[in-house]
Amino acid sequence: MTIDATDRRIIAATQGGLPLVPEPYAQIAEDLGIEEAALCTRLRAMQDRGVIRRIAVAPNHYALGMTANGMSVWDVDDARIAELGAKVGALEYVSHSYERPRALPDWPYNLFAMIHGSSREEVEEKRAQIAALLGDACRGRDILYSTRILKKTGLRLRSKEG
Template identity: 80%
Template sequence: MTLDLTDRRIITATQSGLPLVPRPYAQIAADLGLDEDEVCTRMRALQTSGIIRRIAVAPNHYALGMTANGMSVWDVDDTRIAELGQKIGDLDFVSHCYERPRALPDWPYNLFAMIHGTSREEVEALRAEVAAILGDACRGNDILYSTRILKKTGLRLRQKG
């Protein structure tokens, strides 16, 4: 699917979130000078094509008391990473789960999972749950704790000049 100017305008209008009004798509349509049905149809097409992955609520985990956040990193057997990565990604306390290439010899980790908790002790207990799921397919792990938020948004399209 190729994005046209209208698709780009819709993405730009929604990339920071939907307006908090009773009919957000009608508001977006009005702001862009479009029909509400066209906005909805285009957003469904963007989602079907994979350009928009999902439309969902994204709570601020800090405001909810989830202030201990750690990116856990795991050295997982390559033959099992797809299966085990899916299991880890399905855990309620994991918000992001990725497979990444190793950077040997210094960085042996190929599975990354962001774990959220109310304290480091809770995150460590949750990390132990992940370790139990990975079992002997995991050869090592570490965790990198967040110390401050530098950016709290997803990808943003730039306006064409």
């Protein structure tokens, strides 16, 4: 999968975030010397081709008062993980969830869900809600609490010179 020079310029212009202006796509298009409609068409096409996965907000949960953040891990019946994982991922307090292979015998968990809250008690209440949603399809669980922010950026293109 390749991208042309214009797509590369669009990625470079957006990889650090969208400008905080009323019309961010218009601003990016102007900066790049292309029409806003062309910019949006190219972004959609890159998503459709899998070049970019999504355009999304990556909030700093700590700055928003969500200082108790935990990656909950679940040992979910393989026959139901797609169905239940989608339900967990749709919860408003889960920022992201995904399926991963188990690493037996030490790591029996195959469903991961990041839970955000303003206290550990709040996160534990939310984790109990997930446990109830998973019901008897869940055979085990744990949670790993964040102690600091490790990464808040996506992929960065290097310049051709670098």
